[in-house]
Amino acid sequence: MIPEIGHYALILALCVSVVLGTLPIYGAAVGNSMLMSVAKPAARGQFLLVLLAFCCLGYAFAVKDFSVLYVASTSNSQLPIQYRLAAIWGAHEGSLLLWVFILSIWMVAVSFLSTHLPEAMRARILGVMGLVSLGFLLFMLTVSNPFERLIPAAFDGRDLNPLLQDPGMVIHPPMLYMGYVGFSVAFAFAIAALLGGNLDATWARWSRPWTTVAWCFLTIGVAMGSGWAYYELGWGGWWFWDPVENASFMPWLAGTALIHSLAVTDKRGGFKAWSVLLAIMAFSLSLLGTFLVRSGVLTSVHAFATDPKRGLFILVFLAVVIGGSLILYAWRAPRVGLGGGFSLVSREGMLLTNNVLLVAALGAVLLGTLYPLFLDALDLGKISVGPPYFDTVFVPLMTPAIFLMGIGPLAQWKKATLPALALRLRWAFAVSAATALTLPWLIGQWTPLVSLGLMLAIWIVTTSVVGLRERLAHADGGSLMGRLAAVPRSYWGMLLAHCGVAVFIVGVTMVKGFEVEQDLRMNVGETSTVGGYTFRFDGVREVQGPNYTAARGTFHVSQDGREVTVMYPEKRRYTVQNQTMTEAAIAPGLMRDLYVSLGEPVDNGAWSVRLYHKPFIDWIWGGCLIMALGGVLAVSDRRYRLAWRRKEAEVPAATQMARQTIS
């Protein structure tokens, strides 16, 4: 009964989305405010209906209702409750429901936080989001219904993929989807502005905080995915350029370009058409990512073709969304004004160059991800595109981008001069170059890549310091504290996010350059020393988990004769799917991680064991966290808080611009 209620709620939600996707947009076109006012209640109604459907599916998992096909195929009676609930988004159908659910959360948020927007704008935004949800609901109800019954009911479920039975997997997909779907808000703002023909600086000001928040979620989501791969897959890496990872990374790159381009549109009125294009791109890539991961096309092009209904729907939907918005763009964008003029050497010019580099990097990732699929589909042979390819093309594309990242915030708007910039940055450059030449020697060994990585990281930090110093020197407010307080939060946010990138680069560089790995054959009582830490193997014993049995090893780790920690790596066998999983043990630390993963039993109680010493690896995720915090700080800036509170009096754009230039 309950699953039918969920199914029915989805059907009703579909009906509401049809209303939401048509009436308010039509109303905005003809200036009928009654039709426009449908948007708010419809968005909220759709949210309640999807929430109901989501709860029904959750209930079916909680009570182990194996007469629901999706529940039977992704959970099991022995699966602990938290993983049964996480199994809602454990496979294709449920993750689509999660997608729509999160979309309706964003819709409700827009409906509550858009009181300061003109009614037509709000009606169009919610209408566009309604159309997107219409596509997803239709997809679910026609070809991938999570509430489909299995009659007769299964005696027990086929269990959730053991890889996904992990606390990280409980929160990683919702975070990631908050980011993916969050870009639908930026997309809806852009489409609404194109429809209304009012693509101006105010549009950018309104959509900026939404985009930044979505970007923060996506940053955290991608970082969590990488962290999960690190501790769950047991191979010690943190990023493999796997298509699934790339699918989440591409919208991130587009989103990063978008928030920078929006900053220019907001402050200077430039880049309008480009910002719109990036908003369309970011959301299209989010859609592509969702479908790449969930359609099975990655496992095999042929598996995708065996279920042509789903594949066809996906392709048509992608074509309608991407094609439709690009046609609208081509039609409307040429009418957009140009904004202020600027030369290539200016803050605008550098931001735009960085945007081009980010998009080229994005193109490289897209090419590498889809190329093998295309070759295979065209029967031109099977190839693998892996880390060696991506490392080779990505580093040369990102190095100039990161170099510019240091200069950009210091350059004047409109027109800057290179000699003056060089003079202001000479110390930053000297310090970075000196560090790049000497620091790797001091740590251990000089290699070009380590040197480059450290130089870029130090460059970001030193240029940030120069920027902050100059800003403080020009700020009014008397004492140092007063002047620090006068610096707006959005500026702090930018500094913090950029320093997050530096922290991230340090992590990547150090772990790539100085990681130590050892493959050993360890008898009970034997020791081995890796990176100054001595690991002693104290044997393996059997442990019984809720739905698995495990061989758990014990390793005592000491440094200079002092015991540091005890580590328990496991080799688990999940009984239902009869699958073995390597559960690595990790002793995290600010300066290094110790990582032990248990291989196979060799003979007489000896095991093959892999030990790692990974310097600074946690900086990778720390850096991402700092980037996201920077975003949060930027969104909490005073002007946004004010904007939420009062409906801003319409000020002519020219005056606003002049005010910003002066402040």
Place this chain on the structure above:
Amino acid sequence: MKWFLLIILLVPCLAGAEEARPLIDNPLVEARLKHLAVELRCLVCQNQTLADSHAPLAEDLRREVREMIAKDMSDKDIIEFLVTRYGDFILYRPPLKATTTLLWVGPFVLMIAGVAALVLALRRRQKKLVDLSLSEEECNRVARLLSEGANRL
């Protein structure tokens, strides 16, 4: 009590624990294997290198590569052998040939074309823009209006 525990924990350490042996006893062969295997694909895994995989087939293939290294074959010969047997699919660094030209050249073409387009677009844009700079009198008026606005707030 603490001390007692510490002694118990430390005694086995001090009692001349033996150094564990590497899984394979020839470090030179292992180093070369590692160097090769990080760029090779484990053919039965979802997406994993030969170096990282625990799959039995990967184990076998690693053994074969070890044997080839022991026979003193060059890296190039080993890779050639593997490609003839398993196809380009085994290489994580796709070889440059007719079908993969776009893959290798694409990103850099994209970057160069992007930057060139940017420079051209900016030049054209600069020409199209009408000179909007303010006269001194207008600047004064803006400042006056702004200060009036500030007083009103």
